[in-house]
Amino acid sequence: MAPFLQVKNLHVSYSARTGEVCPALAGVNFSLNPGEILGVLGESGSGKSTLASALVRLLPANGKIEKGSVHFEGRNLLEASAHDLRKIRGGRIGLIFQEPTSSLHPTLQVGRQVSDVLAAHKSLDRLALQQKTSHLLASVFPADAERISRSYPHELSGGQRQRVLIAQATACSPSLIIADEPTASLDPTTQQEIVQLFCALRQNLGLAMILITHNPALLAGLADRILVLYAGRVAEIGPASRVLASPQHPYTAALLRCLPSHFADDEAPRKSQLNVIPGDAPDLSLEEAGCRFEPRCTERMEVCSLNEPTAVASSELHEVSCFKFAG
């Protein structure tokens, strides 16, 4: 089966007012199959939100796609016209951003905001529009879609607003949803509800999803594959269970060791020191040779400071950019 989203050698950079150019993504490659959930794991500054915006060409004015290609359903989005892009965003690709409050219009009822998405993409008469809108809202609010539809965003909780965004994103039956930190501002119970809603959407609508997060635990049990970003590069990509259970890249391993361990475990020492990754995140505006993680890596070798590693298959479907696995 041909992947329906194929990203090749994507380079994105931001220019600062001082004229400095800062590369945010440097050579990102990955592909996505229909109905697959890809988790993108990365810390702040790793380029994960840049990736989300670059895929649908919504980068801020100072951001520029230097080279690469994004093939989606048979065409290169980086060469698509503005008119085509407008049809694809919200139509074929649904977008969900981090802050549900700022993604909704504060003085319009949310039902209207969902039907606006439909009206922008489909020619429906008023009755059909109404029916489709209430159907969409009912799919995310099984109990009280009617009341929610007439509510304003400020009358809803964070979780409810996030559900409205999900209704908007799925309105035109897209084949792909890009969600950037969809649960970051929610408490764990609500987070869990949204995760279950994502699972249900995938099952019922066969949606593929790119789920961007900094929380590795969120991806367990939800993502099929996980892509780990570090300093704008793919450190590791592979099946979710394998990336979380036996991470291959030293960065992924170090990141997962930082989490406070299993609290049901009586033996786990409390108030002990947690593992940390020594050093700071790299400054991307500096041109440096070698692997970006090398200064913080505990398994560094001589070659690491000289050359940049390329992706190597460590096992089937699992690719790692680290010299540990080269030759």
Added chain:
Amino acid sequence: MQPLLKVENLGKQYRVRRSPGATDHFAPLEGVSISIDPQTTLALVGESGSGKSTLALCIACLEPPTSGCIFFQGIDVAVLDQNQLRLLRPQIQLVFQDPASSLNPRWTALDIISEPFLVQRRFTKPDRAVRALQLLDRVALPRKLAGRRAGELSGGQKQRLAIARALALEPKLIIFDEALSALDCSVQAQIANLLVELQSSLGLTYLFITHDLAMAAHLADHVAVMQRGRIVESGPARKILSSPSHDATRSLLAATPLLFESSREPVNF
């Protein structure tokens, strides 16, 4: 041992004006009792809207409670006048979730940590700078960052700065309101380590408000679970988290994503 902080039967009501002439009461806290022993950590967990932050504000004497008592080192804070409160407040400090909005981005790191000294009229000007630099050392921020504006620091550095500011007046109790939630997990681990180290070296007492149960289990001696303005369960951290007896605790535990669990059953909506 006398508890450092004892909260008894605390209630807080806000009046909400529904329409002209019609007022409603909204009670974020109802009959809350907690106590924290010196040099221990109490984790306060619960869903959003359960009243955790309101309780924190009452304890910090920033919101007057409607009913009930707060005893700090055995003294009822309700009977204190403004001057006595001014002496009490430095003993209780707060660190908030988002350092980007709790620090003035245009102030330098040094300005931010010296401000508590100015407010409390402590030390002479040169002394303040010396002490501020010592505080930077305390939270492991390099001294060369002293002249940087808060807006130029990374998230982890900002949170360290917020902690340094909280330490400035040598408090007994520090309230962390979701202080780790906005940070990346590797930075979270660094700050958690700093908190543990500061507690043992300075003899601090912590009230740690969070919805991250794994972190609560790691840092806390005791855990109190809140739901709709009430404490529904409290006790030693290990006991509460390994054998919860209240539904609210169980649902919080169930909602905490774990790294290695078998795949979840999707639910149909």
